[in-house]
Amino acid sequence: MKNRFIILFVFLVASQLFSQEKYLTKEGYISFFSHSLAEDIKADNYQVLSIIDKKTGEIAIQLLMKSFMFKKALMQQHFNQSYVESYKYPKAIFKGFIIKFNELESQSSTVEIKGILSIHGKEKEISTQAKIEVLKDQINLSGNFMVEVADFDINIPVVVRNNIAKTIKITFDLQHNPFK
Amino acid sequence: MDIKNSNPKFMVTAQQIFKDFEKDERLANKKYVDNLIQINGIIGHISYENGMSIIALKGDNDISSIICQMLPEANSNVLKLKKGEQIMVKGICTGYLLDVMMVRCLITNDNFNEK
Numbered sequence: 001m002k003n004r005f006i007i008l009f010v011f012l013v014a015s016q017l018f019s020q021e022k023y024l025t026k027e028g029y030i031s032f033f034s035h036s037l038a039e040d041i042k043a044d045n046y047q048v049l050s051i052i053d054k055k056t057g058e059i060a061i062q063l064l065m066k067s068f069m070f071k072k073a074l075m076q077q078h079f080n081q082s083y084v085e086s087y088k089y090p091k092a093i094f095k096g097f098i099i100k101f102n103e104l105e106s107q108s109s110t111v112e113i114k115g116i117l118s119i120h121g122k123e124k125e126i127s128t129q130a131k132i133e134v135l136k137d138q139i140n141l142s143g144n145f146m147v148e149v150a151d152f153d154i155n156i157p158v159v160v161r162n163n164i165a166k167t168i169k170i171t172f173d174l175q176h177n178p179f180k
Numbered sequence: 181m182d183i184k185n186s187n188p189k190f191m192v193t194a195q196q197i198f199k200d201f202e203k204d205e206r207l208a209n210k211k212y213v214d215n216l217i218q219i220n221g222i223i224g225h226i227s228y229e230n231g232m233s234i235i236a237l238k239g240d241n242d243i244s245s246i247i248c249q250m251l252p253e254a255n256s257n258v259l260k261l262k263k264g265e266q267i268m269v270k271g272i273c274t275g276y277l278l279d280v281m282m283v284r285c286l287i288t289n290d291n292f293n294e295k
Contacts (some may be wrong), residue, residue: 026247026279027227029235046232046249049277064281066213066248066274090209090275 012070023052023139023176030063030172034165041075041164043068050174052139056100059113059141061094061174083154084120093118098132098141108133113141122152130172137178181272182285183251188270189205193280194221194246198239201276204289210271212280218288219246220268233258235269244278248285257287 028048034041047067051060065086068122072077080086096115104111110129117126130143150155156164190212192200201208221237224245228234233255237246248269250258250264261267271285 026277027229046229046234047247047274047277047281047283049279062277064275064277067281067283071285090213147230 021053021055022179023054024179025050025174028061028172028174030061030170032068033169033171035169036163036165038142038163040061041070043070043076043079045069046111048172048174050141050176051174051179052098052141054101054139057098059094059096059098059115063092064090065092067089078160083156084152089119089121094126096126099132104132104134107135117147119147119152120154124151139176140174142173142175144169183216183270183272183284188218189215191218192220194219194234194237195240197273197280198244198246199281201280202240202244205276206224209275213275215273216270217273217282218268218270219282221246221266223246223265223267225265226258226261231255233247235261235267236279237267237269239279242281246280246282248276248282250285250287 027046028050029044029046030048031042031044045063045068048062049062052058065084066080068076068079070079094115094117096113099112099114101111109132111132112127113130115125116123116128118124124147126145126147128143128145130141133140146169149164149166149168165171197208197217199210200211219237224236224238226233226235231252233250235248235258237248239245248271258274268288269282269285270288271282274281274283
């Protein structure tokens with residue numbers, strides 16, 4: 001666990017040294033959505049940190065679980081305290097690659113992103129399609145993918161099990177600018 | 181929590197809270213996260229997205245800052261602010277990435293009505 005943070009830290013520090021190749025956002029958007037017959041639950045996070053290395057297509061994303069905003073304060077409290085245990089695992093981290101990033105031929109296209117998603121201290125390999133836009137001073141990534149709650153060892157109490165989907169939809173919209 | 185009518189648990193400068201997180205993130209998490217914090221700092225930049233305003237207060241260096249996601253009711257006051265101005269922001273701390281993150285923030289300067 002600690003090693004991973006050190007690796008990420010080194011990656012971030014390295015980003016600062018070779019800034020012209022790195023694109024970054026600190027105000028990216030990620031939401032999750034759970035649909036069940038009982039209720040729909042959505043939470044939004046507008047404080048996502050994402051860094052793309054334009055040279056290699058490497059991407060690193062970090063967010064704070066506590067920055068997910070719910071409609072109902074009580075839901076947010078249950079989410080942080082009981083389900084994802086934010087006091088123990090404050091961050092979700094994704095580290096991976098935009099496949100064939102340097103072979104993109106048009107400004108706007110679809111790419112595959114592959115990497116490791118870490119939530120609640122558990123790692124899971126993720127692969128998803130994303131819409132990408134590469135402009136002069138901007139790289140935009142958007143899309144969505146599904147994750148299984150069970151893959152991340154998140155325990156949902158029996159009493160609310162019908163209210164929370166087994167599969168959660170994650171939506172992302174990340175607009176990166178050159179790292180100055 | 182009623183942000184407007186609650187008293188902050190800690191009152192700090194932007195530099196101080198940033199330093200605390202940089203020095204020992206775990207300890208700073210324990211102290212600040214989930215608590216109502218009032219921060220005094222200089223506006224680095226202001227942005228608007230999805231009807232929401234975000235104020236970044238200058239931290240200790242050029243890269244890192246205190247990113248404050250404002251409550252919608254703060255919008256009219258945020259519009260009056262400019263980069264470089266010194267302000268006081270009150271909100272809930274959610275932790276630290278490259279920056280210290282704050283949500284549900286209000287401006288608490290004396291010349292505003294929100295106090």
